[in-house]
Amino acid sequence: MFIDEVRIFVKAGGGGKGCESFYRDLYTRYPRPDGGDGGKGGDVVFLADQNLHTLLDYRFKQHYEGKRGGHASSKGKKGRTGADCILRVPVGTILRDADTKLLIRDLSVDGQSLIVAKGGRGGRGNAGNRTPTLPEKGEERTIHLELKLIADVGLIGFPNVGKSTIISNISKVRSKIANYPFTTKQPILGVVHSEDLNFIVADLPGLIEGAHEGKGLGDRFLKHAERTKVLVHVLDMAGMEGRDPRKDYQIISEELEQYSDEISVKKRLVVANKMDVPEAAANLKKFKKKFPGEIIEISALQKQGLEELVEKIKEQLRSS
Ligand SMILES: Nc1nc2c(ncn2[C@@H]2O[C@H](COP(=O)(O)OP(=O)(O)OP(=O)(O)O)[C@@H](O)[C@H]2O)c(=O)[nH]1
Ligand SMILES: [Mg+2]
Known part of the structure; x- marks a missing residue:
């Protein structure tokens, strides 16, 4: 039996900025707040795929990031949701938190997926008189992947x-x-x-x-x-x-x-x-x-x- 193991660093996308803006025209007496919310950042997701057999690809690249959420704009326009970063791994891959060594999940079934780092929420805009907030950062962590391989x-x-x-x-x-x-x-x-x-x-x-x-x-x-x-x-x-x-x-x-x-x-x-x-x-x-x-x-x-x-x-x- 061979053990294939790698450590990778993952970072989910941060949220997009919320928007603070005010709508005015000739007929509105008081400017109306209409800033939209920022989009959510993309998650980092592991997906078990039966067509893969080794962790070799992760030897060559060890940093993975979800995409940042889009910034909002006026007229209540929301920012886009950032794309998830999907990491395909062979069925049988064991995920652990590299710092604590604690088991996160054993991906033992084809198609099984798991979010390991959540994308940050987008900042809130001022539409509807709400208090604007700053966007959240995406979660980040180091993951230890292990796969027990049996050669045929x-x-x-x-x-x-x-x-x-x-x-x-x-x-x-x-x-x-x-x-x-x-x-x-x-x-x-x-x-x-x-x-x-x-x-x-x-x-x-x-x-x-x-x-x-x-x-x-x-x-x-x-x-x-x-x-x-x-x-x-x-x-x-x-x-x-x-x-x-x-x-x-x-x-x-x-x-x-x-x-x-x-x-x-x-x-x-x-x-x-x-x-x-x-x-x-x-x-x-x-x-x-x-x-x-x-x-x-x-x-x-x-x-x-x-x-x-x-x-x-x-x-x-x-x-x-
Ligand atoms: N002429 C010829 N040379 C070959 C052939 N296959 C391999 N070689 C040569 O034989 C030498 C050894 O090849 P390797 O594939 O490294 O042999 P190996 O069995 O893996 O050797 P170790 O790792 O030392 O156990 C190299 O110089 C190859 O180019 C072949 O079909 N014909
Ligand atoms: Mg050889």
């Missing part, structure tokens, strides 16, 4: 086999890609969108022989894979740096077995990556001889075979 699919394999390249090319998330091992040090989540099914993929740090004993970055990231429905085992079929994909396959399978029974029996897809490299074809032939099961051939770099991979993942998810 985990990408596993040796370092440098192309896991981050895959996630970057099937989802919008950009996971750092580089030609050295252990580029990815923390799990990265991406959402794969397709017409009929959206799912969350986790790019996990690479595993090596002895990971269960703590070698490399160890196997502690596999706890994230434990909750997934499908594991995608990525192999570097080009056998770069003198690697043998058959051996890699065996080592990773053993590491998974060592980790837990739950993980070792999980649905698994095997992916042959780097098929654009000339040596890959011969390696694949040898691999298939030893392991005759299904294998999906792709080149993550050249974006080949990725649609098929997504389709296969969807098939597995549907049947789970």
Whole structure:
């Protein structure tokens, strides 16, 4: 399980100014007060939306404001109501007051909404002989958002086999890609969108022989894979740096077995990556001889075979 959390500052719109004015014409003996009221400021509202899956957007922007209410004018004209600031968040987002840590609401149903900061009332005008007032300010507060995420699919394999390249090319998330091992040090989540099914993929740090004993970055990231429905085992079929994909396959399978029974029996897809490299074809032939099961051939770099991979993942998810 991943925890996605952010703090954002919200401020509702202030009220618009009320108006103080007097109506006069040739026939009115005494000027008549006719100033309208200022408009109410816009609220800040959270709305649970089932089409969202992460709080990623809030990482990039942390200040949100409702619009100020419109100012009033003479002849009793009221100011416009300021537009609300609507913040869409995934279903399952927990809102807390960041200062007191107190729970505000757990948005657990699609379409559920909640006002977290109220817009200020507009200033009162002098129409009808009332005493004019100043507009109120909008409420402001800092909110802590938390979302517990469960990835549907985990990408596993040796370092440098192309896991981050895959996630970057099937989802919008950009996971750092580089030609050295252990580029990815923390799990990265991406959402794969397709017409009929959206799912969350986790790019996990690479595993090596002895990971269960703590070698490399160890196997502690596999706890994230434990909750997934499908594991995608990525192999570097080009056998770069003198690697043998058959051996890699065996080592990773053993590491998974060592980790837990739950993980070792999980649905698994095997992916042959780097098929654009000339040596890959011969390696694949040898691999298939030893392991005759299904294998999906792709080149993550050249974006080949990725649609098929997504389709296969969807098939597995549907049947789970
Ligand atoms: N030729 C070729 N190179 C690839 C392909 N996919 C990835 N690479 C290269 O392989 C290297 C490693 O790719 P990454 O996506 O960072 O690999 P990773 O599995 O995430 O590696 P770690 O995060 O270190 O575990 C990069 O230089 C990529 O450009 C492919 O299909 N073909
Ligand atoms: Mg990586």
